[in-house]
Amino acid sequence: MRTDRTPDPDRTVARLQGERALEGEYLGTATRFERLADAVEDCAMFLLDGTGRVRTWNTGAERTTGYASGEAVGEHVSVLYREEDVRSGVPDHELREAAAEGHISEEGWRVREDGSAFRADVTITALRDEGKLVGYTTVMRDRTRRRREQELLEQQEHLEDLVATISHDLRNPISVAQGHAELAAETGDLDRLESTTRALERATELLDYLAKLAEEGSRTTELEPVGLPEAAEAAWRGVETDGATLEVAGSTTLVADRQRLRQLLENLFGNSVEHGSTRNRPSPDDSAERGGSDVTVRVGPLETERERGFFVADDGPGIPEAERTEVFEMGYTTDPEGTGFGLAICERIADAHGWFLDVTDAAGGGARLEVSDVETG
Template identity: 40%
Template sequence: MTRAIHRAEHATDLRERVCEAAVSAGYETACYLEGGETLTVAGEDGARPPTDAVDAEFTTVDGDSRHWILVPVSYGDTRYGTFALATDHTVEDETRSERLVGVGETIGHGIANTEEMQARQRIAGELHEERRQFEKLHSVAAQMVGCEDEQSIYQLAIDAAENILDFDICGIDVVEGDWLVPKALSTDMESSDSERIPTDEGVAGETFQESKRIIVADVSEYADADPTNPDYRSILSIPIEGVGVFQAASERRDAFSDRDAELAELLMAHVAETLKRLRSEEALRESEEKYRTLVEQSHDAVAIFRDGSYEFVNDRATELFGRDEEALRNAEGWSLIHPEDRAELRAIHEELVVEAGRQRTFEARIRRPSGDVRYCEFSVTSIDYDGDVASLSSIRDITERKEREWELERQNERLEEFASVVSHDLRSPINVAQGSVDLTQQTGEEEHLDRAEDALERMEALVEDILDLARQGRHVDETEPVDLAEVGTEAWESVDAPDATLATDVAATVAADRGRLRELFENLFRNAVEHAGEDVTVTLTDCEDGFAVVDDGPGIPDGAHEAVFERGYTSVDDGTGFGLAIVENIAEAHDWTIEAVPTDGPGARFEITGVNRAD
């Protein structure tokens, strides 16, 4: 009997073996009963004991012309069943009875051991299966990372629910507005098995609204359960955070366990996390694309500056700095700034990059490879960039604006000078004219009117020079090739000095406004006639980087070579003092420089430099 118990692989095998061992030991029949039901019978006739005689204690009964020995099978406090033995004689030996009771306890111990072993094997099997499912779910999660669109993620999740969790009927509904819309269904489902529903209706709506899992053991007993397919008996509903709901259904009642729900929650957690990452990446790509488009289409230069060099520049920045992208990014950043502005910009940059989020707007100059200097307005914000703090700059070229400001300042200066002339220089001839008229009226002597006429002519000359000065202050926007000798000769013809002589020793062609260049020569020639006499010789000649006008008169007094260009300065009685001021304005309007240069001998020399030649 003991050997039969030890050889048994499970409880049923054990019951069969002990019954067969009893028959082999000489009993006519052996049965194993549990709960009044005969589970195992051994013996030729297959007789069974009267079940109403089964008791918790050892007993014997008569029946069917044989005696039955009913042995309780137990271990500890647990009663497993009854071991019934049929014999043709009664059992009256007390020792034998005790031995049979011991057999029942041995069988009970064997059943307990077998059930414990089976339980361990079952738990081990469940753990193995659970581990297998977890491994496969994590493998699915890894595959989800490679998905490039949401639909692929939904379908991969449904495939995993079918093949790993053994959910034959399942689907994913995604929130769109106020609806839960089906996005993926298992292979056994038809499209008619799942329809869109409001986000606040049914088991799916409850799952989504309350963000909790719901297991419906029997849809007929759950008030909110209204499955599209009437054959569905039980439902598992799992929320997908920020996305929607996963549901599985079965035509069996009570088909889903807590373990099923936990595995489904794990799978949906992977879905939610992957979708969150995918949507974040898509949003980031869209944001980057919009920002890049905005930056590339910006009329301003945009650049990211870090550690003394540019990490990023747009096309407008390459135009502004006069370098291609590679050259600009490889350049030492501070070398692009005008030397006089570098110290100030370094200080501003160091202040900005202390932390992200600081802002400054300021003006500075940049220098192109050609030497051209551009005035710029910098709007700078410090940002987090690749684990560091950098400065994001929007740079606008304000050179033209600056030039307009400077022009306005010059105009304002001229207006102030005009006002001064009107209030001062015109007052004297006006007083002379008024006095002469008064004397004529008092004395009747018309010779006083001659003085009045001279005063009025003086006033007319002043007014013409003032207007001319105002006109010549405008900047030259368009130029053309002009032959210096030719325009000089034309200008000389307007000078009323028949005894004076013009010598042209110049063959250059320059880029200039022809009309205003002629006025420059006219004023220089008249100045020579006024100060050197009507028989003066004037020479138009070349000089380094430009041209010069020279006369053979007495020259300019020492210390007056700069003063001669001041408005109102004159050394002759009938001069207005505006001629050379007009010359200077015309030169500056062309971006030229004019100087009264001291000479070794007599005569005055005016050099105009910075001239662009057109020949």
């Protein structure tokens, strides 16, 4: 006679059959998941059973964590967590949350086989069969590696910009040196060689400074008080001015990287001289019409009380409003002989200081480049 406590053979058989079917379904899911995950190498993808133990382990998981498949399979997922997180119950809490919510996505600390910690983007998804929890899928990406890849990409872009900057900025002192050397040869005026020497010294100075930037990145390195008139006069000497006139107003002192401020001014002056007038050379170029020898370039502090900074203006035709965003793009030019680097370099130097560079109309016509948000001393 069977009592209430005696197991019902039929129910026991049904339960065992159900568990075996469930296990078979889980193993089938694991096999399909493993095949899919093995094709992925750039992130960790692995399957956990209902207790949180590793059942599958793809190539991406080996690369990300350093654990070989034979080392990881069978281990509890907590082996990937920091000791303090394991003590506080983070692994089990995340599995319970995934089971309750269906899945969770988070950024957190994980630990490699060698003990080093890294930040990871992790998504844990609960697997259910007819409502019963059978395991979890985990997808994990190493943010440290992605960040490093992004840094390398940014460094490559920085070096490409640096090469463009070097080739562009060396044109001014080399042109000045060449012009004075030719005049010295033609006229016998050896005093011209002094200007040639200064221009070549400026070229050497630029090369040294740009090499330093290549080592240290694009940030400003040596902020100090710099007088705007002093910086403007020094920059003007480094530009092929072609008979243009410089007018400097005020005595503003800026807090800036002296070398990079001079680069910015040289490029702004070069842009004004080249594009400031249409009277002599009416062919199109980067941002406006080509300039002439009668252009006047004015430098001075911003007049408003709310904005601190300075401006560089010329008396030419100005920059069309439709082009005022594009002119700051690296390589933008409408002239086959133009480089399109000058104003783009200026914007990068302004950004490195935390300044804002904008273009507008000068009073009475012409282009006016304004540099604002500048700390003054």
